[in-house]
Amino acid sequence: ATEEIEQLSAGMSDMRKEAEQINEEEGLLDMELSPYLPLPGMTSTVDTFDKLWHTVLNFHRNYEKWYYGPFTGLDADEIRDETDNAWRTLYKLGRALTDIPGARRIAEMIRGKIEKFKQFIPVLQTICNPGLQARHWEQISKVVGATIVASDQSSLSQMIEYGLPIHIAKLEEISSSATKEHTLEKNLEKMKDEWQQIYFDLTPYRETGVQILSAVDDIQMLLDDHILK
Numbered sequence: 001a002t003e004e005i006e007q008l009s010a011g012m013s014d015m016r017k018e019a020e021q022i023n024e025e026e027g028l029l030d031m032e033l034s035p036y037l038p039l040p041g042m043t044s045t046v047d048t049f050d051k052l053w054h055t056v057l058n059f060h061r062n063y064e065k066w067y068y069g070p071f072t073g074l075d076a077d078e079i080r081d082e083t084d085n086a087w088r089t090l091y092k093l094g095r096a097l098t099d100i101p102g103a104r105r106i107a108e109m110i111r112g113k114i115e116k117f118k119q120f121i122p123v124l125q126t127i128c129n130p131g132l133q134a135r136h137w138e139q140i141s142k143v144v145g146a147t148i149v150a151s152d153q154s155s156l157s158q159m160i161e162y163g164l165p166i167h168i169a170k171l172e173e174i175s176s177s178a179t180k181e182h183t184l185e186k187n188l189e190k191m192k193d194e195w196q197q198i199y200f201d202l203t204p205y206r207e208t209g210v211q212i213l214s215a216v217d218d219i220q221m222l223l224d225d226h227i228l229k
Contacts, residue, residue: 076125087114126175131182
């Protein structure tokens with residue numbers, strides 16, 4: 001259906017260009033312009049169908065990936081925005097297709113499927129958190145009352161079967177703690193890397209045979225900065 005709509009859309013575009021060219025030539029010859037009244041309306045209808053089928057097709061493909069595919073590497077916030085945009089598009093298309101019941105029902109049906117999927121976005125935001133470690137999955141397992149061992153092949157559908165949506169409030173607390181811990185760990189690693197670039201310069205103190213630190217300004221500045229963090 002999508003390919004047929006694209007072919008029809010391309011054909012309508014060619015017809016519109018041809019009509020415009022004919023009108024232009026008629027104008028140059030001071031001839032009465034030939035009317036092509038149906039074309040704008042037909043083009044608008046074809047464009048509406050084109051947007052409908054592409055929106056439906058894109059969501060169907062993404063749904064299979066988001067729901068049944070591995071959630072590792074998925075961006076839950078990006079998926080939320082994408083589904084919101086698809087829902088709004090289908091809502092507008094549904095209103096534009098009032099006179100075409102079959103197409104309107106398709107828009108409404110897919111919009112309903114999107115609404116149902118959006119209920120699981122909070123779960124997706126939790127399990128896609130890059131800060132989740134094995135210890136956090138152990139906490140999640142205790143909350144849901146089942147042993148969950150997340151792997152690179154784990155999917156949203158599997159997490160739903162474990163009952164994660166029922167315990168989303170507690171899971172969001174675990175995810176929030178994991179995010180804070182992850183941020184602290186990253187900051188600590190960054191601090192370690194910064195100290196790797198610091199060298200302690202020692203210089204002889206007079207003729208005592210004792211070495212003392214010199215040029216400690218950079219060391220003090222970095223130390224103060226890390227204490228504030």
